[in-house]
Amino acid sequence: MSKNQDVGISIPILGKMEAQILETGKGYVKAKMPLGPNANHVGTMYAGSLFTLAEFPGGVLFLDFLGEDAGIYPIVAEMSIRYRRPAMTDIYVDMKMDLADLEKMKADALANGKAELMHRQELTDENGEVVAISEARYVCIRA
C-alpha cells in the first residue's frame, strides 16, 4: 500500500482532496495538494485545502520519527496560516524538522509528560513562489 493510499484511508477527506505524500525521511515530509479537486469559485486553491496541506504532513512526520510504540502522542494544538498570493497551480510543502529538536521534544515528553514544538513552513507553487506561510504549535503528550 502506498503512502498516498494510507493518507486517504486514515482520513477519508484527504483522499477526496487527493492530498499526496511524495517523499518521507527522518524529520522530513514532502507533500502535494493538487489544484483540481481543491479549486474554489474563482479557480484558485481553496483556503481550507491550503491549510490542510500545511497540517497533514505533521502527523506523518511525527509518526515516522516516533514510531508506533513510542508512548507519545503528538497533536497540533494551534496553527495559523497567512495567505500571500492566490494559489493557481498544484501546491507543495517541504516539511523539515531539526532532528535534535525532535529528540529534545521526545525526551521532554517522556520526562515531564508533555512537550511543545513550534514549526514554521512555506507552501509553494509550481514556480517556487510562496503562496502561504503556516506556523504550528505541536504538543506531545506521554501516554
Add this chain to the structure above:
Amino acid sequence: MSKNQDVGISIPILGKMEAQILETGKGYVKAKMPLGPNANHVGTMYAGSLFTLAEFPGGVLFLDFLGEDAGIYPIVAEMSIRYRRPAMTDIYVDMKMDLADLEKMKADALANGKAELMHRQELTDENGEVVAISEARYVCIRA
C-alpha cells in the same frame, strides 16, 4: 437552489465535506460541519475540516452584506485556529459580525482602497462545548 447546494457548487471540496449553511442574516451565518465525512483515524473531526468550518462562512457573510456589485472584494489574509478538545460530534459555528464594523470596513475600503477587519469566533459541539477558537484577519480591497 438551496444555500447548501450553493456552497458545494462554488467550492466542490466543501460539498465532499458536506459543509452546510443553516441560517443567514445581515452580519450572521450559522454553519455546520458533519462528523461523518470529516472523521480522522481516531474518529474525531479532522483538524482541516474544523479550520474549514471556521473559514467558509466568512465569504457567505461578506457576500450577503456587500452584495454582488459592491465593488469590494473580501479575502481572508490570515487565520489561526486553536484546538481546545477533540471534536466528537457534528460541529457548529455562529459567525456574527457587528453591522457598524462592517459598514466602517466598507466605507474605509471605498475611500482608501483597502480595509481590514479582525474576527474571533468559537466552534462548538452538540453539547455546546467549545472545541476550537479561530481568529481571522480579513482584508477588503476596492475593485
